[in-house]
Amino acid sequence: MQRRSFIQKAAVGAAAGTIAGAPAIVSAQPQIRWRLASSFPKSLDAIFGAGEVVSRRVSAMTGGKFQISVHAAGEIVPGLQVLDAVQNGTVEMGHTAVYYFFGKEPTWALGTAVPFGLNARQYNAWWHQGGGDKLFNEFTTGKFGVHALLTGNTGAQMGGWFRKEINGLDDLKGLKFRIAGVAGMMLAKLGVVPQQLAAGDIYSSLEKGAIDAAEWTVPHDDEKLGFQKVAKYYYYPGFWEGGPALHSLVNTKAMASLPPEYKAILEAACEEGNAYMMSRYDALNAAALKRLIGGGVQLKRFPNAVMEASYKAAQEVYADLSAKSADFKKIHDHYFGFQRDQIAWFRVNENTFDDFMAQVRRGG
Amino acid sequence: MQRRSFIQKAAVGAAAGTIAGAPAIVSAQPQIRWRLASSFPKSLDAIFGAGEVVSRRVSAMTGGKFQISVHAAGEIVPGLQVLDAVQNGTVEMGHTAVYYFFGKEPTWALGTAVPFGLNARQYNAWWHQGGGDKLFNEFTTGKFGVHALLTGNTGAQMGGWFRKEINGLDDLKGLKFRIAGVAGMMLAKLGVVPQQLAAGDIYSSLEKGAIDAAEWTVPHDDEKLGFQKVAKYYYYPGFWEGGPALHSLVNTKAMASLPPEYKAILEAACEEGNAYMMSRYDALNAAALKRLIGGGVQLKRFPNAVMEASYKAAQEVYADLSAKSADFKKIHDHYFGFQRDQIAWFRVNENTFDDFMAQVRRGG
Numbered sequence: 001m002q003r004r005s006f007i008q009k010a011a012v013g014a015a016a017g018t019i020a021g022a023p024a025i026v027s028a029q030p031q032i033r034w035r036l037a038s039s040f041p042k043s044l045d046a047i048f049g050a051g052e053v054v055s056r057r058v059s060a061m062t063g064g065k066f067q068i069s070v071h072a073a074g075e076i077v078p079g080l081q082v083l084d085a086v087q088n089g090t091v092e093m094g095h096t097a098v099y100y101f102f103g104k105e106p107t108w109a110l111g112t113a114v115p116f117g118l119n120a121r122q123y124n125a126w127w128h129q130g131g132g133d134k135l136f137n138e139f140t141t142g143k144f145g146v147h148a149l150l151t152g153n154t155g156a157q158m159g160g161w162f163r164k165e166i167n168g169l170d171d172l173k174g175l176k177f178r179i180a181g182v183a184g185m186m187l188a189k190l191g192v193v194p195q196q197l198a199a200g201d202i203y204s205s206l207e208k209g210a211i212d213a214a215e216w217t218v219p220h221d222d223e224k225l226g227f228q229k230v231a232k233y234y235y236y237p238g239f240w241e242g243g244p245a246l247h248s249l250v251n252t253k254a255m256a257s258l259p260p261e262y263k264a265i266l267e268a269a270c271e272e273g274n275a276y277m278m279s280r281y282d283a284l285n286a287a288a289l290k291r292l293i294g295g296g297v298q299l300k301r302f303p304n305a306v307m308e309a310s311y312k313a314a315q316e317v318y319a320d321l322s323a324k325s326a327d328f329k330k331i332h333d334h335y336f337g338f339q340r341d342q343i344a345w346f347r348v349n350e351n352t353f354d355d356f357m358a359q360v361r362r363g364g
Numbered sequence: 365m366q367r368r369s370f371i372q373k374a375a376v377g378a379a380a381g382t383i384a385g386a387p388a389i390v391s392a393q394p395q396i397r398w399r400l401a402s403s404f405p406k407s408l409d410a411i412f413g414a415g416e417v418v419s420r421r422v423s424a425m426t427g428g429k430f431q432i433s434v435h436a437a438g439e440i441v442p443g444l445q446v447l448d449a450v451q452n453g454t455v456e457m458g459h460t461a462v463y464y465f466f467g468k469e470p471t472w473a474l475g476t477a478v479p480f481g482l483n484a485r486q487y488n489a490w491w492h493q494g495g496g497d498k499l500f501n502e503f504t505t506g507k508f509g510v511h512a513l514l515t516g517n518t519g520a521q522m523g524g525w526f527r528k529e530i531n532g533l534d535d536l537k538g539l540k541f542r543i544a545g546v547a548g549m550m551l552a553k554l555g556v557v558p559q560q561l562a563a564g565d566i567y568s569s570l571e572k573g574a575i576d577a578a579e580w581t582v583p584h585d586d587e588k589l590g591f592q593k594v595a596k597y598y599y600y601p602g603f604w605e606g607g608p609a610l611h612s613l614v615n616t617k618a619m620a621s622l623p624p625e626y627k628a629i630l631e632a633a634c635e636e637g638n639a640y641m642m643s644r645y646d647a648l649n650a651a652a653l654k655r656l657i658g659g660g661v662q663l664k665r666f667p668n669a670v671m672e673a674s675y676k677a678a679q680e681v682y683a684d685l686s687a688k689s690a691d692f693k694k695i696h697d698h699y700f701g702f703q704r705d706q707i708a709w710f711r712v713n714e715n716t717f718d719d720f721m722a723q724v725r726r727g728g
Contacts, residue, residue: 028392060628061425119718121485121519125646128639155485156717219709237717264424268632271639275492282489286705289712301716311724340725341650345583347722348653352665353520353601354483355719358711360675361704 030259034068036248037086039079039096041199042072044221046280050152050246050273051095057269058262066262068093083249086146092254095151098140098247102181107139107327109182110335111148113244115314118335120153120243120278122342127245130338139327140249147255149270152246152277155285159235159302160215161206161227166235168305178202178214182317183240189313190306199225206230218281219288234297239307240314246277394623398432400612401450403443403460405563406436408585410644414516414610414637415459421633422626430626432457447613450510456618459515462504462611466545471503471691473546474699475512477608479678482699484517484607484642486706491609494702503691504613511619513634516610516641519649523599523666524579525570525591530599532669542566542578546681547604553677554670563589570594582645583652598661603671604678610641 036055040048048070055068071091073079082094083101099112110117118126126132127150140148160179166172173191184194195211205211207230214231215238216222228234248270255263293299322329400419404412412434419432435455437443446458447465463476474481482490490496491514504512524543530536537555548558559575569575571594578595579602580586592598612634619627657663686693 057628057632061625061632063623063625116721116724119714119721121642121646124639125643128643129647130643156714158713218713236713237720238713239717239720242717242721259427261425261427264421265629265632268421268425268629268636272632272635275488275635275639278485279489279492279494282485282706282709283493283702286709289709290705299712304720307720308724338647341654342646343721343725345646345650345653346718347726348663349522349582349600349602350483350520351715351718351722353603353606354710354715356601356603356668356671357480357483357606357707358715360480360672361707362711 029062029065029261032066032258032262034066034092034254035076036068036070036093036095037073037076037082037091038070039073039082039094039100041074043224046220046277046284047152047154047217047246048072048095049280050277051248053273053276054095054151054248054266054269057272058265061265061269062262066265070095083144083146086249086251087144089251089253092251094249096247096249097244098148098249099181099244105143105327106182106321106325107331110328110331111136111140111245111247113241114182114318114332115186115240116242116311118243118339118342119346120155120245122339122346123153123243123245124150124274125342126335126338131334132338135331135334139331141252143327145252146249147252149248149250149267150245151248151270151273153274154217154241154244154246155278155281156243157215157217157238157241158219158222159238160213161222161231162213162233162235162300163206163209163231164212165233165300166302166306168303169309172306175213176211178205178211179240182314182321185317185320186240186310186313189316190309203227203230218285219292220281220284223288223292228292228295228297232296232298233300234292235300235302237302239302239310246274248273393426393429393625396430396622396626398430398456398618399440400432400434400457400459401437401440401446401455402434403437403446403458403464405438407588410584410641410648411516411518411581411610412436412459413644414641415612417637417640418459418515418612418630418633421636422629425629425633426626430629434459447508447510450613450615451508453615453617456615458613460611460613461608462512462613463545463608469507469691470546470685470689471695474692474695475500475504475609475611477605478546478682478696479550479604480675481606482703482706483710484519484609486703486710487517487607487609488514488638489706490699490702495698496702499695499698503695505616507691509616510613511616513612513614513631514609515612515634515637517638518581518605518608518610518645519642520607521581521602521605522579522583522586523602524577525586525595526577526597526599526664527570527573527595528576529597529664530666530670532667533673536670539577540575542569542575543604546678546685549681549684550604550674550677553680554673567591567594582649583656584645584648587652587656592656592659592661596660596662597664598656599664599666601666603666603674610638612637 038051051070055070077085082096085091086094097112099109101108175192177192178195178197202214402415415434419434441449446460449455450458461476463473465472539556541556542559542561566578
């Protein structure tokens with residue numbers, strides 16, 4: 001190194017390092033720019049917003065040195081191609097519901113939600129303290145070259161919008177219901193005809209009567225899509241999605257290229273995104289549901305016979321998928337083993353408290 | 365600055381700043397050392413551990429430049445003096461259950477848990493998206509010079525350990541029950557004689573019959589303290605603690621002295637501590653409860669008459685405290701207004717899903 005060059009560089013370093021009490025602390029950190037492809041449109045503020053939280057917080061924690069630009073579904077790739085885009089390095093990162101990739105490998109379904117699975121809090125416990133993170137990432141990194149970071153949950157979803165009442169199992173026969181994945185396989189065993197439709201096609205299909213019913217997510221989102229105008233009955237609970245988790249997917253090479261501080265910062269920002277999304281849905285669903293009911297929507301609980309038959313059908317689907325995929329079997333058995341203990345605890349204390357509060361505040 | 369001194373400092377800065385591709389990115393960040401005083405002993409791994417998570421993650425995100433040493437109750441100050449220690453700058457930071465400071469100002473109780481309050485998930489929603497963070501911090505910074513960061517939750521606690529059965533309101537008359545704060549005021553209205561005892565004195569008091577009952581937290585902690593050896597009946601739910609939240613308290617001057625990146629990092633680490641603690645309790649409570657029952661403990665649900673009378677008594681206590689403290693009234697009204705909407709949503713969808721799962725997996 002020439003003396004002149006050394007002195008110049010040295011002066012920059014020294015200046016940044018010796019300003020007493022100055023908050024500009026990041027002069028020696030590398031500048032990194034990533035792109036995040038979301039599977040969601042900007043209009044869904046809670047779910048799309050989780051990706052924005054990750055971006056904003058990573059920037060705040062690095063003084064703007066590590067920038068992640070967030071792109072809505074379709075901007076770089078369509079929402080359902082986020083896994084491909086992360087895997088092949090088109091983008092460093094995605095934010096998605098990994099059960100969208102069920103068609104590539106059924107194991108992906110277990111990452112988001114499967115019928116009669118963990119609720120949101122139980123999912124967090126499974127992921128963070130039950131071994132779920134490690135087990136699921138063995139699958140995602142080993143088979144797809146992507147690292148999965150928990151980044152959001154919708155909470156238990158609603159059962160969806162129906163043009164006619166469901167009073168028993170007979171009403172499921174031939175029912176054209178927009179529903180996909182493991183849930184579709186389960187309901188097909190009871191005579192439902194699952195329909196796969198993109199979000200933008202659901203409304204017109206319901207309106208025309210081309211389908212009889214459609215499920216989307218929770219009141220805060222459902223209201224925006226206007227289903228209340230074309231289907232009168234709003235059923236609960238969405239027993240196939242008791243606590244759907246969202247994930248950030250990160251290309252494993254991109255992850256490995258990060259300084260360890262940035263990796264830790266990215267992980268922490270995803271946890272903030274996780275908390276944000278669940279809290280935002282919880283804070284907004286009640287008001288949306290109240291408006292929907294005020295507008296004439298009829299809230300209906302699925303009959304027990306439908307839920308119990310669905311539970312049995314789900315076990316058959318799990319047996320089929322476990323026979324086809326060793327990864328599915330391994331994670332399924334771990335996930336539902338963990339659930340057994342969770343329910344043994346929740347049904348004693350948490351559920352009793354929640355149910356009492358629901359009863360005592362019913363007038364409120 | 366002398367030329368020689370300048371060159372020496374410059375060389376250090378330049379060397380650290382120009383190693384191509386090296387992950388040592390933090391040369392220009394200030395070195396900061398803080399002390400965190402916990403209100404808890406090291407043996408309570410989930411609750412004490414939340415403070416350790418904050419420390420470990422702040423260090424990881426700053427390459428060890430921002431170090432927070434974590435001290436168990438009694439190491440620097442007793443557990444119940446954490447607020448004083450943070451307020452007067454003895455330590456920069458504490459980790460505590462802020463309802464311990466109910467005696468200074470009743471408003472503190474609302475930060476942790478009050479009878480028939482928010483459950484853990486609802487508390488997160490209130491804090492992060494309902495305005496609770498802002499409102500509560502107006503109180504803590506304005507009146508006490510400390511900033512509160514949400515850092516943990518136990519979930520709904522158990523009702524505690526009883527030497528005799530509680531079959532109705534008559535069994536509460538004269539009952540010497542180790543319980544404090546707003547919960548003690550509520551139960552006193554029903555004839556209970558609240559007893560304030562430090563953790564270390566509960567076991568011997570129960571054993572000698574000096575008290576009739578004692579509440580602590582959840583099975584994972586309760587089992588360690590051995591109450592099952594001296595009280596046969598384990599009651600649920602702890603309706604005065606439906607989702608007790610823990611907080612980090614940070615001296616406002618210490619907080620203001622942080623570079624903005626470190627402030628963001630500290631906030632994110634607290635969110636990680638928040639997720640850690642809830643997940644850890646959830647993952648461990650089931651096994652502890654199973655062992656307790658296997659060892660002969662009798663699990664009992666409080667009679668509805670007791671819970672309903674307690675609910676009425678709680679409203680009287682809230683009216684009294686609201687009359688005494690404008691801060692209490694302001695935050696109470698906001699908190700319970702938020703709860704009304706939460707319950708309206710949870711009782712439809714979340715509770716129905718959870719209750720169905722408890723029923724269908726009862727045999728499992």
